Amino acid sequence: MLTKILTQGPIPRVEIARRTGLSQAAVTKAVAPLIETGFVTDAPAGDDGQLGIGRPVSPLTVVASSASVIGVKVTPTSLIGVTTDLTAGILNVRHDALDSTDPEAVIDRLADHVKALISALKTGTAMAGPLVGIGIAVSGDVDATHGVVRDSPLMGWRGVPVAELLGKRVRVPILVSNDVRALTVAEHWFGAGVNADSFAVVTIGSGIGCGLYINGEVVSGAYGVSGELGHLPLAPGELVCTCGRRGCVETVASSDAILARTREQTGRPGLDLAGAVELAHDGNLQAREAFDRAGEVIGAALAAMVNLVGPELVMIAGEGVAEYDLYEERMRRAFAEHAFGAAGDCRLTLRSHTFDDWARGAAATVIRSYVRGEPPLQR
Amino acid sequence: MLTKILTQGPIPRVEIARRTGLSQAAVTKAVAPLIETGFVTDAPAGDDGQLGIGRPVSPLTVVASSASVIGVKVTPTSLIGVTTDLTAGILNVRHDALDSTDPEAVIDRLADHVKALISALKTGTAMAGPLVGIGIAVSGDVDATHGVVRDSPLMGWRGVPVAELLGKRVRVPILVSNDVRALTVAEHWFGAGVNADSFAVVTIGSGIGCGLYINGEVVSGAYGVSGELGHLPLAPGELVCTCGRRGCVETVASSDAILARTREQTGRPGLDLAGAVELAHDGNLQAREAFDRAGEVIGAALAAMVNLVGPELVMIAGEGVAEYDLYEERMRRAFAEHAFGAAGDCRLTLRSHTFDDWARGAAATVIRSYVRGEPPLQR
Known part of the structure; x- marks a missing residue:
C-alpha cells in the first residue's frame, strides 16, 4: 500500500483500490495506520476533490520527512x-x-x-x-x-x-x-522506470553492468547474481577478463580495455582515458578502432539481453556515456544486426547518472x- | 484463486488465505461461486479434516472434467x-x-x-x-x-x-x-517448475529455444519476444543463421547445423542426423567435433542466460536431449567457464519431453x- 502511494502518489484512495483490486473500504482501512504513524498524509483536496456528497477523495502522499x-x-x-x-x-x-x-x-x-x-x-x-x-x-x-x-x-x-x-x-x-x-x-521507484512494465539499466564504464526489471520486480537472481552483461562471453576467446574468465564483454568494452587497446595500437603506453578519448575525437584511427570494438561488443550484448528478456526500454547509463558519441553508431548497428524480430523494437535511451x-x-x-x-x- | 487451487491443490481454504494474505472469510466467499459452477470441489474431509467444532477445512480441488x-x-x-x-x-x-x-x-x-x-x-x-x-x-x-x-x-x-x-x-x-x-x-503450472521461484526451460533440437519464469510469471517480452537463446550472437560471425543474422547459436548448435558440419567434415553429403549420431557414438572424430562445437556454444549460451537472469534451475529439453551424451561434457565445461560467480550454482537438469x-x-x-x-x- 505504502509502495503504491510512494511510487504513484499523490494518488486517491479510489485509484489505489482500482489498481490493487481491493475494495475502497479495505484501502481506507489499510491506509489509516499509515496516516496515524505519520508516513502518509492526505493532501488538501481542491474544489474538485469531492466526489458526490461527503465523500472526500483527497489524494494520498508519502510524508517525505517521516x-x-x-x-x-x-x-x-x-x-x-x-x-x-x-x-x-x-x-x-x-x-x-x-x-x-x-x-x-x-x-x-x-x-x-x-x-x-x-x-x-x-x-x-x-x-x-x-x-x-x-x-x-x-x-x-x-x-x-x-x-x-x-x-x-x-x-x-x-x-x-x-x-x-x-x-x-x-x-x-x-x-x-x-x-x-x-x-x-531507484529507476523503478523514483526514475524513468516508474511507468515502464519492464526495463533494463545498462551501465557502461569501468565495468559493464545491467539491472533488469521484469514481471513487477527487479530481478535479483536465485543465487544473488543477475544482470552480469559485462561477463557474457561475446568477445574474442583469447582475451582474459579481470574476473579470470575468457571472452567477457568487459575485455573489450570496459574503459580500461578501451584504454589498453588504444595504448597498444598507438604505441603510447603513458596515455590516460581522457587522452584516448581526445585522440578518438581527433580522428586517430587506432583510438577510434578501440571504441568501435567496444561499441560492437556492447551492441551485441544489448541484443543478447533483449533477445532473452525482451524489455520495453533500455536505459544506457554509467560514466562511459560521456563518450557515447564514440561508440553509439557501431553499438546501434551491432544491436540492430543481432536483435531478434520484434525484440529490436525496444527503445535504447541515454541516462546520464552522476555518482x-x-x-x-x-x-x-x-x-x-x-x-x-x-x-x-x-x- | 482458481489458479492457486489448480497449481497447489488439494489445498485447504486456510492455506489459501495464508498464501494470498486474504482473510479466511474472503477466501470462502471467493471460492463459493467456483464450487457453485462446478470448477472446484471440496474433497471429502477425513477425521482430522475438522478444525474446532463445525468448521470444515476440507481441501479444495479443481474439478478436472469441468x-x-x-x-x-x-x-x-x-x-x-x-x-x-x-x-x-x-x-x-x-x-x-x-x-x-x-x-x-x-x-x-x-x-x-x-x-x-x-x-x-x-x-x-x-x-x-x-x-x-x-x-x-x-x-x-x-x-x-x-x-x-x-x-x-x-x-x-x-x-x-x-x-x-x-x-x-x-x-x-x-x-x-x-x-x-x-x-x-506447462512446466510452471503442472510440471517440474511448480515449486521453483525461478527457472528456465532450454530446448535443444532443430531450434534452440528458452522459456523463462521469473518474478512470479513466464517472461513474455514487452514486444512478444523473449528467450531467443538460439539467436544470441555467440557463434563465429561468418556463419549465417536461418533467420538471416550472423553468429547465432543455432548456426552451430541446431541439429541441422550439427548435421551440415558432420557432412562437410566427413565428406559424406548423404548422411542424415541418425547417421551423424551413430558416427559420433562410434568415435568418428569429425562427427564428434561437430557435437563438441555445439556443446561448447550451448554451454556458453546457458552461461549467458544464467549470468543475466540467474534462475534457480535450468531444465534442458527438446528432441536434441536424445544425443545429450554427445555434448554434455563440453556443454557443462563451457557453462562452468563462463557462468559468473554464484550464478553457476544453478542446477542444470534434463527433461525428456515428447512432442x-x-x-x-x-x-x-x-x-x-x-x-x-x-x-x-x-x-
Whole structure:
C-alpha cells in the first residue's frame, strides 16, 4: 500500500483500490495506520476533490520527512554518499577519496564516511526523519541477504562481510547491494522506470553492468547474481577478463580495455582515458578502432539481453556515456544486426547518472525494504 | 484463486488465505461461486479434516472434467495435438503429417486436425467438459495478443494470422503462442517448475529455444519476444543463421547445423542426423567435433542466460536431449567457464519431453488464460 502511494502518489484512495483490486473500504482501512504513524498524509483536496456528497477523495502522499536513509556507493577510488528522505530526495552529499581497496581499510573509511553523513543529517537545516537504514552499493556478486560481497573483481574483494564489519562501527541496519541493481531500484521507484512494465539499466564504464526489471520486480537472481552483461562471453576467446574468465564483454568494452587497446595500437603506453578519448575525437584511427570494438561488443550484448528478456526500454547509463558519441553508431548497428524480430523494437535511451545517483540507488534499496517492512528494516 | 487451487491443490481454504494474505472469510466467499459452477470441489474431509467444532477445512480441488481444451504443436513436418482436461491431463492424442509448410496448406490441415480432436472429445469414453479453447504452439516470434506468427524461421512463416485463419474454420477461442513459452507455462503450472521461484526451460533440437519464469510469471517480452537463446550472437560471425543474422547459436548448435558440419567434415553429403549420431557414438572424430562445437556454444549460451537472469534451475529439453551424451561434457565445461560467480550454482537438469508434451504446453496456455478469465477465454 505504502509502495503504491510512494511510487504513484499523490494518488486517491479510489485509484489505489482500482489498481490493487481491493475494495475502497479495505484501502481506507489499510491506509489509516499509515496516516496515524505519520508516513502518509492526505493532501488538501481542491474544489474538485469531492466526489458526490461527503465523500472526500483527497489524494494520498508519502510524508517525505517521516524517515531518512543513507546510501553509499563504494568505488575503488572513492566513497560517494548521500542522505535522503523517504522519497529519495537528496538531503546531503559527501565524497571521500580512498587510497586503498583493502577491505579493512575501506570499511574503516566507510565507517567514518557514514558517521559524517549521520552528523550532517543531525545538524542539517532540512527536517530529517529518523535514520532507518544504510544502503551500501558495490559492484560485483553481492549476497544481499547476508550483506557479503562475494566477488567484486573491480574492488578485488572476495567474501567481504561488509554488513557485519560496518555493523560493528555503526548501529543502524545495513543493506548491501550490487550497485547496478540498486540503480535499477531507484529507476523503478523514483526514475524513468516508474511507468515502464519492464526495463533494463545498462551501465557502461569501468565495468559493464545491467539491472533488469521484469514481471513487477527487479530481478535479483536465485543465487544473488543477475544482470552480469559485462561477463557474457561475446568477445574474442583469447582475451582474459579481470574476473579470470575468457571472452567477457568487459575485455573489450570496459574503459580500461578501451584504454589498453588504444595504448597498444598507438604505441603510447603513458596515455590516460581522457587522452584516448581526445585522440578518438581527433580522428586517430587506432583510438577510434578501440571504441568501435567496444561499441560492437556492447551492441551485441544489448541484443543478447533483449533477445532473452525482451524489455520495453533500455536505459544506457554509467560514466562511459560521456563518450557515447564514440561508440553509439557501431553499438546501434551491432544491436540492430543481432536483435531478434520484434525484440529490436525496444527503445535504447541515454541516462546520464552522476555518482550521486548511484549513491541514491543505494538509498532507494533501503527505502524499498523499509516500506515493505522487510528485515532488518521493519517498520 | 482458481489458479492457486489448480497449481497447489488439494489445498485447504486456510492455506489459501495464508498464501494470498486474504482473510479466511474472503477466501470462502471467493471460492463459493467456483464450487457453485462446478470448477472446484471440496474433497471429502477425513477425521482430522475438522478444525474446532463445525468448521470444515476440507481441501479444495479443481474439478478436472469441468472443462476441456485442445493443444496443438505445429512443426514443419507434422501436427501434434492433444485434448486435455482442466488440469492438463491428456485425454486424446493425434499426430498428422504435413507435406508442406505453406501457411494456407498448414491451416487447412490444422483445421481438419482440430476438428478430428473435437470429434474425439465428443465420442471419447472419458467424461470431457465443454471445450473452452484451442492453443496453437509455433516456434519463433509470435504475437500472442493478435494470434499472429510474426516470424518463424523454422516454418518459413512471416506475418501469418493463424488465429484469424483458423478461427474462420473452427468456432472456438484460439490462443497462439511461442512453443517454448507454452512448454514453460506447462512446466510452471503442472510440471517440474511448480515449486521453483525461478527457472528456465532450454530446448535443444532443430531450434534452440528458452522459456523463462521469473518474478512470479513466464517472461513474455514487452514486444512478444523473449528467450531467443538460439539467436544470441555467440557463434563465429561468418556463419549465417536461418533467420538471416550472423553468429547465432543455432548456426552451430541446431541439429541441422550439427548435421551440415558432420557432412562437410566427413565428406559424406548423404548422411542424415541418425547417421551423424551413430558416427559420433562410434568415435568418428569429425562427427564428434561437430557435437563438441555445439556443446561448447550451448554451454556458453546457458552461461549467458544464467549470468543475466540467474534462475534457480535450468531444465534442458527438446528432441536434441536424445544425443545429450554427445555434448554434455563440453556443454557443462563451457557453462562452468563462463557462468559468473554464484550464478553457476544453478542446477542444470534434463527433461525428456515428447512432442505430446509440447502439445500439452499449448493446452496449458489455454488453461492459464481460461482460469485467469483473460479474453477471449473468459470464464
